[in-house]
Amino acid sequence: MPASNSRINVAILAVPEVTASALYGMFDLFSSPGRDWSFIVTGEAGEQRMYPYIAARTRKRFLAANGIWVKPDYDFKSCPKPDIVCIPDFFVNPGDSIAGSYDPEAGWLKQSHANGAMLASACSGAVLLGEAGLLTDCEATIHWGYVATLTNNYPGVKVRMDRSLVLSGEAQRIVMAGGGSSWQDLALYLIARFVGLKEAMEVAKVYMLQWHDMGQQPFASLMSLRQTTDAVINRCQEWLAMNYKTRAPVAAMIARSGLPERSFIRRFAKATGMKPLDYVHALRLEEAKQMLETTDMRIEAIANEAGYEDTSFFGRLFRRSTGLSPAHYRLRFGSLHQALNTTKKFDETDLRVEIESATGLIAVVEDATKGVD
Known part of the structure; x- marks a missing residue:
C-alpha cells in the first residue's frame, strides 16, 4: 500500500x-x-x-x-x-x-x-x-x-x-x-x-x-421466480402463483402437468434451477415479505397467509432465506409504509416533517432491538 x-x-x-x-x-x-x-x-x-x-x-x-x-x-x-x-x-x-x-x-x-x-x-x-x-x-x-x-x-x-x-x-x-x-x-x-x-x-x-x-439475501430469491420457456412448467408456475397456500402444492403441480413424478421434478429443476419444493418456499416467502413491508398483520397471521401453519418453521425458513428474522425484516423494510400511514392526514409541509420523525424513531427501535428475534 x-x-x-x-x-x-x-x-x-x-x-x-x-x-x-x-x-x-x-x-x-x-x-x-x-x-x-x-x-x-x-x-x-x-x-x-x-x-x-x-x-x-x-x-x-x-x-x-x-x-x-x-x-x-x-x-x-x-x-x-x-x-x-x-x-x-x-x-x-x-x-x-x-x-x-x-x-x-x-x-x-x-x-x-x-x-x-x-x-x-x-x-x-x-x-x-x-x-x-x-x-x-x-x-x-x-x-x-x-x-x-x-x-x-x-x-x-x-x-x-x-x-x-x-x-x-x-x-x-x-x-x-x-x-x-x-x-x-x-x-x-x-x-x-x-x-x-x-x-x-x-x-x-x-x-x-x-x-x-x-x-443481498433479502432480495436474491426474486431471480428464481422468473417464468420459464417450458410451456408445461410455465403453466404450473402460473397456477402456483395463485394457489401457493394449497396443501401439498408439489403433488398438485405434478397432477396438473400430466408427467410422471420423477420426470416432472427433473424437468422443473432444469427449467427453473430449483427443486419444486424449494420454488414453493421461495414464492411463499416473497409473498410474506410483501405482507411484512406493506401491512400491520401479526407475524403469525402472515405465516398462515403464506401457507405455513407452524410459525416457528416459517421463522426458520425466513431467516435462512433472508438473513433476518421476520420482525427485523419488517423493521428494516416496512419503515416507509409505516411513515406514510401515519402522515396521510397532514398537509405537504407536515408530511415531510412526520416522515423524518417516523424514520428516525424506527431507526432507534431497530438499534434497541438488535439481536432480538
Whole structure:
C-alpha cells in the first residue's frame, strides 16, 4: 500500500454504458478524505489524500447510459499509474455474455492488477473482472440481478450473496460490492484501507452514509421466480402463483402437468434451477415479505397467509432465506409504509416533517432491538 503521506491515485473506469451517478459519486467520495472534514469543522479545507480521475479507452467524451456527458481525463495509455482501479456498475443484459465487447478494458484491468493495483467493482462492474480473467475459481459478489451473468460466463465463480463486500485474489487485491448503491460501501472500505479508518468515518459523516451490512439475501430469491420457456412448467408456475397456500402444492403441480413424478421434478429443476419444493418456499416467502413491508398483520397471521401453519418453521425458513428474522425484516423494510400511514392526514409541509420523525424513531427501535428475534 502507498505510504501514508503519498499521493493515492484512484482510476475510475468509464464505458459508454456506465451509470453516471456511481461514476461521479465515487469521484466525489475519493476526493473527500483529508479535505472535506476539516472544511466542515474549521472552514478551511485540509490536504486531499486521494486523487481520482476518469480513465477510458479513449479521451473522447461520450453520453453515459442515463444521458449524462462523460469526459475522461485519460486514456489507458496516458493515465498515471493507479494504486486503485474502480469499476462502477454499467448496463449489461442479465445473464448475457459480453465476450469481446470490452477487450481494451479487460486488458488494461489485467495489466493494472499485474502492476500492483487494487481492483474494485460495484454491482455489475464485476463482469469486467470476469472478462479480465481474474475471477476464475474465486469468490465474488454482484447485484442479485446479475448472478447468472457471472456464473454462466466465467468458470468456477462462487457468488456470495450474504456479504456486502467480497475480497478475492492474491493479497486480497480484488474487492467487489454487490448492490446498486454499494459503491458507497466500496469507497468507504477503500478509504479505510488506503488512508485510514478515521478518515473513512469522517467521509461517512460528511456525506451521511450508512454501511449496508446485511448483504443481498433479502432480495436474491426474486431471480428464481422468473417464468420459464417450458410451456408445461410455465403453466404450473402460473397456477402456483395463485394457489401457493394449497396443501401439498408439489403433488398438485405434478397432477396438473400430466408427467410422471420423477420426470416432472427433473424437468422443473432444469427449467427453473430449483427443486419444486424449494420454488414453493421461495414464492411463499416473497409473498410474506410483501405482507411484512406493506401491512400491520401479526407475524403469525402472515405465516398462515403464506401457507405455513407452524410459525416457528416459517421463522426458520425466513431467516435462512433472508438473513433476518421476520420482525427485523419488517423493521428494516416496512419503515416507509409505516411513515406514510401515519402522515396521510397532514398537509405537504407536515408530511415531510412526520416522515423524518417516523424514520428516525424506527431507526432507534431497530438499534434497541438488535439481536432480538
